[in-house]
Amino acid sequence: MPKHPFLFDGTWYRVDLVTVFWTLVIGAIVAITLAVVARRLDMRSPRGLQNVMEWAIEFARNMAGDTMPSERGVRFVLPFAFVTLVYLFAANWLGLIVTLEFEPAQDISWLGIHAHTVYSLLNSPTENMNMTLGLALLVWLVSHAYGLRHPWRWLKTYRNPMAIIDEVTNPLTHGMRLFGNILAGEVLIEAILKMPMLFGWVPTGLPLLIIWLLYSMFVSTIQAYIFALLLTLYIGHKDYSVAHH
Amino acid sequence: MGILEPGTMIVSVLGFLISFGIVYKVAFKPLANMMEQRRVHIENQINAAERDRAEAERLLAEQRKLLEEARNEARQLLDTARARADEQARQIVQEAKAEADRLLTEGRQLIERERAEAMNQVLQTVTELSVQLAAKLLRGHTSEAVQRDMVAEAERHLGELVS
DSSP, X not given: OOOOOEEXXXXXXXXXXXXXXXXXXXXXXXXXXXXXXXXXXXXXXXXTHHHHHHHHHHXXXXXXXXXXXXXXHHHHHHHHHHHHHHHHHHHHHHHHHOOOEEOOSSOBGGGTBOTXXXXXXXOOGGGSHHHHHHHHHHHHHHHHHHHTTSHHHHHHXXXXXXXXXXXXXXXXXXXXXXXXXXXXXXXXXXXXXXXXXXXXXXXXXXXXXXXXXXXXXXXXXXXXXXXXXXXXXXXXXXXXXXXXX | OTTOOXXXXXXXXXXXXXXXXXXXXXXXXXXXXXXXXXXXXXXHHHHHHHHHHHHHHHHHHHHHHHHHHHHHHHHHHHHHHHHHHHHHHHHHHHHHHHHHHHHXXXXXXXXXXXXXXHXXXXXXXXXXXXXXXXXXXXXXXXXHHHXXXXXXXXXXXXXXXXX
């Protein structure tokens, strides 16, 4: 697991600075990219990136349409699903593009940095379990907030005690799945990068690295999709606006 | 708290929420609005096209009907005109015939009258001449009464001769 600098290190409320920093940076990247697209919207003849974004919205809409029981639910969940999809896509890819490491010569105590230890400064924010579990919890909260629009129907689903187990396992697996896949990808990349060179200059790990990068790109894309899909599914399960079958 | 870091969790979720808010405001809303606008636009276009088509079909049917009516009317008018013309021609011919008949009759009557008049004059002249001749021949040998009888007889004979 890559080492990160922390704010309030040593306390229970310590904050992983790399994760938080890149969380915000990914948000900025997505916002700026989409804002550039949105500034040059053309209703009649869409071009370039606008097509991609429209395709992404249509994709998210179909995804939501397949899992949400009502059209109102689709409209409710679409922005959340779309932004999450794009955001996670960018976030998952971030760790594959660049690796940045930092080895300080002296302690920086307020960041919890110790001298002569290698710190990773650039990782996907989704590589941190707390971030993905936080997102999963957010989805869980939103789904219940949505379900409580029909409190009586919401309550009736708990006549079956298995539903309570679901409430624990769903957000847990939702977050852990994303975290695990991305972490595995980045840890292995790091490990391959540390492979010793043959005769000191032949990069023996390069073919392996390329194969693993390609696979990680695939996994990153798929995991962004799966997270967004499960998001619509979990919120869709709490959509009681139509009678349950 | 072991490996769980509530601080990281809360701050990164806040970061995500801020990103979500910004992305939603600057990008998703305009994009979704534009797509909705396009959907409405396309829907309107399709509706308008359908409406126009129905209208065009209606107009075409109306035009066809009007054309058919006009054609019928023209045919009717033509028929009427032809009938009237025939009637008129017949009438004119009839009138002409009647006129000709009348003229013919008049001419005949005129001829008859002229002939009769001429005959009368001839008769009168012949009578007078014969009377004068007879008077010259019979001067002194006959009475007034005998002369009148002879004149009458001569007139009778001449009348027979004429008719």
